[in-house]
Amino acid sequence: xxxxxxxxxxxxxxxxxxxxxxxxxxxxxxxxxxxxxxxxxxxxxxxxxxxxxxxxxxxxxxxxxxxxxxxxxxxxxxxxxxxxxxxxxxxxxxxxxxxxxxxxxxxxxxxxxxxxxxxxxxxxxxxxxxxxxxxxxxxxxxxxxxxxxxxxxxxxxxxxxxxxxxxxxxxxxxxxxxxxxxxxxxxxxxxxxxxxxxxxxxxxxxxxxxxxxxxxxxxxxxxxxxxxxxxxxxxxxxxxxxxxxxxxxxxxxxxxxxxxxxxxxxxxxxxxxxxxxxxxxxxxxxxxxxxxxxxxxxxxxxxxxxxxxxxxxxxxxxxxxxxxxxxxxxxxxxxxxxxxxxxxxxxxxxxxxxxxx
Numbered sequence: 001x002x003x004x005x006x007x008x009x010x011x012x013x014x015x016x017x018x019x020x021x022x023x024x025x026x027x028x029x030x031x032x033x034x035x036x037x038x039x040x041x042x043x044x045x046x047x048x049x050x051x052x053x054x055x056x057x058x059x060x061x062x063x064x065x066x067x068x069x070x071x072x073x074x075x076x077x078x079x080x081x082x083x084x085x086x087x088x089x090x091x092x093x094x095x096x097x098x099x100x101x102x103x104x105x106x107x108x109x110x111x112x113x114x115x116x117x118x119x120x121x122x123x124x125x126x127x128x129x130x131x132x133x134x135x136x137x138x139x140x141x142x143x144x145x146x147x148x149x150x151x152x153x154x155x156x157x158x159x160x161x162x163x164x165x166x167x168x169x170x171x172x173x174x175x176x177x178x179x180x181x182x183x184x185x186x187x188x189x190x191x192x193x194x195x196x197x198x199x200x201x202x203x204x205x206x207x208x209x210x211x212x213x214x215x216x217x218x219x220x221x222x223x224x225x226x227x228x229x230x231x232x233x234x235x236x237x238x239x240x241x242x243x244x245x246x247x248x249x250x251x252x253x254x255x256x257x258x259x260x261x262x263x264x265x266x267x268x269x270x271x272x273x274x275x276x277x278x279x280x281x282x283x284x285x286x287x288x289x290x291x292x293x294x295x296x297x298x299x300x301x302x303x304x305x306x307x308x309x310x311x312x313x314x315x316x317x318x319x320x321x322x323x324x325x326x327x328x329x330x331x332x333x334x335x336x337x338x339x340x341x342x343x344x345x346x347x348x349x350x351x352x353x354x355x356x357x
Contacts, residue, residue: 012050012053012054013055014028014029016053017046017049017050017053020049020053021042021045021046021049023042023046027042027046028046031043031046031047031326032047032050032055032326033141033323033324033326034141034166034323034326034327034328036136036141036164047326077113077114078113078114078139078142079114079115079116079138079139079140080109080114080115080117080140080142080143080144080316080320081117081118081119081140081142081143081144081165082102082105082106082116082117082119082143082144082146083118083119083120083121083131083143083145083158084098084118084120084121085146085147086120086121086146086148087122088122089120089122089123090120091120091146091148092146096295096296096297097293097308098148098171100295100309100312101146101170101308101309101311101312102116102118103312104310104311104312104313105144105170105312105313105315105316106312107309108312108313108316108317109316112317112320114316114320116316117140119134119135121159129159131159132159132160132161135165136164140165141164141165141166141323141328142165142166142167142320142323143160143165143166143167143168143319144169144170144312144319145158145167145168145169145170145174145179146169146170146171147169147170147171147172147173147174147181148171148172148216158174162177162179162329162330163328163329163330165328165329166319166323166327166328166329167179167319167322167330168180168182168315168318168319168322169181169182169183170182170183170311170312171183171216172216172217172218173218173334173336177330178331178334179330179331180318180322180331180335181315181334181337182311182312182314182315182318182336182337182338182339183217183311183336183337183339184293184306184308184311184338184339184341185220185338185339185340186217186221186224186292187220187221187223188224188338188340188341189221189292190221190224190268190292191224191228192304192340192341192342192343193268193290193292193303193304193343194224194225194228194268196290196302196343196349197266197268197290200349200350200351200352201351201352202266202349202352203236203265203352204236204238204262204263204264204265204266205228205238205264205265205266206241206258206262206264206266206267206268207221207222207225207238207240207241207267207269208240208241208242208243208258208267208268208269209221209222209240209242209243209269210242210243210245210270211244212244213270225240225268238264239258239262241254241255241258243269243270243272243275245275248274248278252275255275255279256279259279259281259287264287265287265288266287266288266289266290266349267287267289268290268292269289269290269292270291271291271293271298276289283347283348283349284347284348284349284350288302288348288349289301289302289348289349290302290303290348290349291303291304292304293306294306294344294346300347301346301347301348302344302345302346302347303343303344303346304342304343304344305341305343305344306339306341307339307341307342310339311337311339314337315337317337318335318337
């Protein structure tokens with residue numbers, strides 16, 4: 001065998017790493033992949049050796065193994081966890097956007113040879129600290145975390161030791177600890193929506209947005225909106241309306257006052273059909289209206305399709321890559337994948353007269 005010191009350009013093999021560590025090749029493989037079958041001290045020692053001698057998996061071999069997983073229906077498939085952080089059980093079943101995220105993640109997981117199993121930290125049948133035990137018992141080391149809640153609430157804390165998992169978030173990113181993430185590019189989506197509205201001739205474009213949602217996604221929507229306003233005269237700079245519903249009647253009254261005072265000729269918002277119906281608003285007769293998160297059920301309404309399926313798939317890609325590389329626990333530097341949406345035309349907007357802006 002070629003001495004290790006003579007192989008600096010190619011790194012070390014699993015066989016050589018096993019010889020150095022005094023363990024089997026299977027033990028090295030388990031330690032690098034973080035399967036949980038190797039003692040923590042042994043895993044730490046093997047990983048330190050791997051880093052010292054610059055071990056890296058052969059990407060062609062990894063791709064081949066992934067191909068084998070996809071084409072072997074008889075084998076017991078590895079399982080990835082899909083964890084909802086909401087304080088409401090079954091957010092995926094309740095919200096269409098979350099359902100599309102899950103469907104995209106599930107399809108990609110199956111294509112990569114994994115099963116995807118869904119959990120909720122709000123499940124009344126799971127004790128607060130019981131979720132991690134369940135995940136370990138089922139051999140789940142890779143997690144896609146839906147880090148979001150109902151639009152009127154903040155996410156609940158995660159009762160998990162993320163040092164034990166390869167994990168990525170969707171919906172929003174987790175800052176403590178920082179994890180890789182996949183999410184809609186809300187900033188670009190808002191810019192895209194504004195561009196279509198201005199092309200139609202709308203000038204006094206208003207934004208109605210729940211403040212917890214904007215805060216969760218790091219104010220990307222409001223920042224895009226305020227950035228556009230900087231190019232406009234003061235007379236067409238409308239304040240954002242916080243349509244977070246704490247008490248419906250008071251929110252509806254505030255919404256009516258905002259419309260009467262600022263007279264938007266188009267409103268960008270997230271779903272607020274109940275408020276619009278309560279006030280008897282007619283679109284596009286009184287103003288244009290667009291959903292910033294338009295789903296197939298919003299037939300006839302113009303807006304942005306956020307391509308949630310693509311976001312869910314991207315999160316699974318991240319987790320699968322982490323598992324293949326044996327990267328368990330929060331990364332030293334978190335990376336993000338942003339998915340840009342697409343404009344969907346609808347009957348709630350129409351061409352306006354081309355008055356000078």
